[in-house]
Amino acid sequence: MSWQDGWWAYAFIAIAGWLATDIWRWLGVLAGKRLRDDSEALNWVRAVATALVAAVIAKLILYPTGVLAQSPLGLRLGAVIVGAVAFFLARQKPAAGIATAIATLAAGLWWLGF
Amino acid sequence: MTSKNRAKEERSSLGWFLAGARGIVSLPAIILMLSFVGFCALTVQAGIPPEQVVFMVGAVWALPAKVILVSSILSGASLATAFLAVTLSSVRLMPMVAALVPELRTPKTPTWLLLVLSHFIAITAWVFAMERVQDVPRHHRVTYFAGFGITLVATNMMLVGIVYHVVAEFPPIIAGCLFFLTPVYFLASIWHSARHPVVYLALATGLVSGPLFYWIAPEFDILLAGVVGGTLAWLAERLWRGQRRAGA
Known part of the structure; x- marks a missing residue:
């Protein structure tokens, strides 16, 4: 079935x-x-849960489906790195990091003729 | 009491429900909606029919869990394997809910109501509620959260139903950027909302162990990355904590 x-x-x-x-x-x-929010068991659960989501994030960046599957890995990693730099320069504002990463990716895709 | 606070005290339950609903125009809600357009594109590529995608949005709600569910479906996983992968990825909901419940409830709040409303908790609703609920009088907090949570879920269900047939025809650059929004948004929001040092370490180990286990054991990569990467992060943070205590 x-x-x-x-x-x-x-x-x-x-x-x-x-x-x-x-x-x-x-x-x-x-x-x-x-x-108890400070228990060691909860700390482990938290670590495993975060690592799981991080593994999903890494797979989405390294092995994307659709349009991005044809884009160079260097561009995707570069966009994440540039976004991370903007995120920390902007005192960890998510909007700054996200917008910069997406803008970098868009510029790269445009330059490559997508 | 200032006049502003008195106005807050006098606002009706409906008023607080609507105040929560207005959170739909906040930055986190807008980013989430864009991510849902991206998720919709993923489900189109996975070949999942639109009615099932709308059902999935309402039933599962948490975006990482849905992405894992779709990947499991794509890889032809069995029900048991998919359940295990999704449930392990959703363990994080338990501490999130457990941390939010004491902020929302009063001694009179019935448990069934909290059980029902907990369905609307995922990363965005949680971050939003933890930030804003402080400014809401305690006996209106559950109503306020219900207004936000229900509006956010209902809006995204409609959004996905509407854009499903459009996303396939998006220009490649737009489609690519929408897809990319999900991982980038998760990265930024997990780092931003982290309250414990172990979260930063686990984020790093997960990013590395995800691709590593995809290479070693692709069927169980996410499970293994979570358990192995997470345990390593936890051990490292404990060791570091112990050394810091010994050094102090």
């Missing part, structure tokens, strides 16, 4: 997406009343 067939697709999204995320939200509500 493929994930695309009718109800199965919705069941797949509901179980692997909805349930898989809301479990943690519900546990968060229950823990929010008594959780």
Whole structure:
């Protein structure tokens, strides 16, 4: 059975997406009343969770799909680095870093004739 | 009490709900909406039908979890593998919710209401609420957050439904930039909202171990990168903390 067939697709999204995320939200509500925010276990959980998202970020930058799959890796990495420099120069303002990274990428794509 | 504070005290519940809803025009909400247009482009390329994408936006809500869900679907993962990858990526929601709940609730807030509203918590809503809820009288905070959270989810569900058929025809530069918005936005917002030193280290180890495990074991790369990279970051930060304490 493929994930695309009718109800199965919705069941797949509901179980692997909805349930898989809301479990943690519900546990968060229950823990929010008594959780110690300085516990070592929570620190580890936090580290694993952040590393997971970071791995997703790295994959999106290194192995993009669609248009960016044909763009040079150097341009994508360069855009992230220039954006990071702007982010720190602007006292860690997300908007500054994001706008600079995107502008760099856009300029590079335009220059390469995309 | 100043007249401004009195005006705040006298505002009705509906007024606070609408005040939260107005957060849709804030910078974090606008960046998130642009990221959703980018995510929509990803789902078009993955060949997921629009009704399922709209359902996914409302049901899962957290953008990193959805990106992992779509990657799992793309790689033909089984239900169990997809569930494991998504649930491990969403562990971060638990401390986020646990940190926000004490800010929102009063002793009278029913637990079921918090359980329902917790669905609307993801990175953007969390950062927004942690920043702004301080200026809202405590007994109106749940209403204020509900106004923001529900508006943000509903708007993005509609947005995705509307742009689905348009994103495929975007000029290549626009499509490329929208796709790129998601990783860049996550990088900036995780760094910006980090409250603990271990988060910076884990961000670095994850960025390196992600591609490394993609090369070694592509089926389980994100899981392995999270557990191995995260544990290394945690150990390193503990060691550093211990040494600093011993040195002090």
